[in-house]
Amino acid sequence: MKITLIAGARPNFMKIAPIIHAIKKAEDNGANITYRLVHTGQHYDEKMSDTFFHELAIPAPDAHLGGGGGTQAEQTAAIMVAFEKELMNNPADLVLVVGDVTSTMACAIVAKKLNTKVAHVEAGIRSFDLTMPEEINRMVTDSITDYFFTTSVWAGNNLKHTGIADDQIFFVGNVMIDTLRKNEARFVKPSLWETLNLSQGNYFVMTLHRPGNVDEQAKFKALLEAIIAGSNGKPLIFPVHPRTKNIIEESGINLDDIPNLHLTSPMGYLEFNYLVKHAMAVITDSGGITEETTVMGVPCMTLRDNTERPETCDVGTNELVGTDPAKVGPALAKLFAGNWKPGAIPEKWDGKAAERIVDELLKL
Structure with missing residues (x-):
């Protein structure tokens, strides 16, 4: 064949x-x-x-x-x-x-x-x-x-x-999980771990890329402000595409005034998943990342109104927060209160x- x-x-x-x-x-x-x-x-x-x-x-x-x-x-x-x-x-x-x-x-x-x-x-x-x-x-x-x-x-x-x-x-x-399991022991601590003085369970990883979240400047700015306000000053690690970085800068947000928001270039698989594995939680609008957080037992907040991977919510650690910036704060408060669900691993x-x-x- x-x-x-x-x-x-x-x-x-x-x-x-x-x-x-x-x-x-x-x-x-x-x-x-x-x-x-x-x-x-x-x-x-x-x-x-x-x-x-x-x-x-x-x-x-x-x-x-x-x-x-x-x-x-x-x-x-x-x-x-x-x-x-x-x-x-x-x-x-x-x-x-x-x-x-x-x-x-x-x-x-x-x-x-x-x-x-x-x-x-x-x-x-x-x-x-x-x-x-x-x-x-x-x-x-x-x-x-x-x-x-x-x-x-x-x-x-x-x-x-x-x-x-x-x-x-x-x-x-899930073949994504095949790759995760095979490479988990090979995850690489990125240089920013030391630079930003990160520690396990004491920072967030963010990924936002969907047009509905990032292309409308006012909405994107409101989402970022809600995340920043609800993060209690903990580091927010945000690997961004240069296009997204430009949108952030054009939105009028002064990054110099937000010491806990750290924009980085896109990362390789091994470095990025090292950060995910040791994060307090992940804030994302991606689908695949919700699968990886589920298997690694990391709380995940998805800024979408729907998901094509409902097993990450029904079984795993993922929750649909939605795209309304007003819902971000309560979700983060739930996490800080220690009330996030533990989750389990889906069949096969x-x-x-x-x-x-x-x-x-x-x-x-």
Whole structure:
């Protein structure tokens, strides 16, 4: 079986790493399975992609499509044009896509138009919010996928409700957690730990990137002010994209007047997760981080009105705070009062999802 693996954006790399390792292990044991790794180039900043290949022991891509930059439509088109040529020159039995980024949808469409089977890892998750580009990517990808690998029973039920047959759905667990478990002992203390005199459980990690939170200056400013006011002066570590930093500066917030807010450049996987593991809590609008905080037992506040990963709330340490700045203070007060839920680990989030995926692929 020849498999083409697709990766394009930062969240993808944590998901393909364990799959690559599981394929290589099966191949070394005599299984008839090989892979070709295609990097679409959707994230082309070194901190957003190349660093992850080194840290997670991912081999150099067999092809780099250079599809980064431009609007979503331009990026989708560039990836599709480039991947069509790639797949025609290097036919596969199966194209395996992961997650919900532009590359996921674009490459799935190309594969199906070339009559190639598609497998989707992390299939079936839904926020039911069509203002999110990722939700459209998920829905389109799942509408043309042949084999669905899910992280939860909830995701599988979403697929069944759209008419997907049971024998196409494989509940395997969460490959993000495979990567987390494999690398947890390798987490690296960043230099800012000493510089800022951080200590375990005595600071916050922040990540905010969704347009609804950061693109409207007034709202973004109100969210930041609410977080700062409710943090009781504890350090707020905020890795930001340069674009987000510019929005902060344009909003009129004087960073010199906020000694506990520390903006940093985007971090590599090992340094960032060291900070997450030892934080008092994480404040985010990301989906993937809520999975990692759940497994590491770190309180997580999600500044969104919905989530495609409800198991992180129902079982884990995550809570949907919402996007209203007025709700941030009460959530932080709850944390400081010691009333945050302890959480547990969802079913099959045990570090063996990639092995299950490869086992199922070998049966196809």
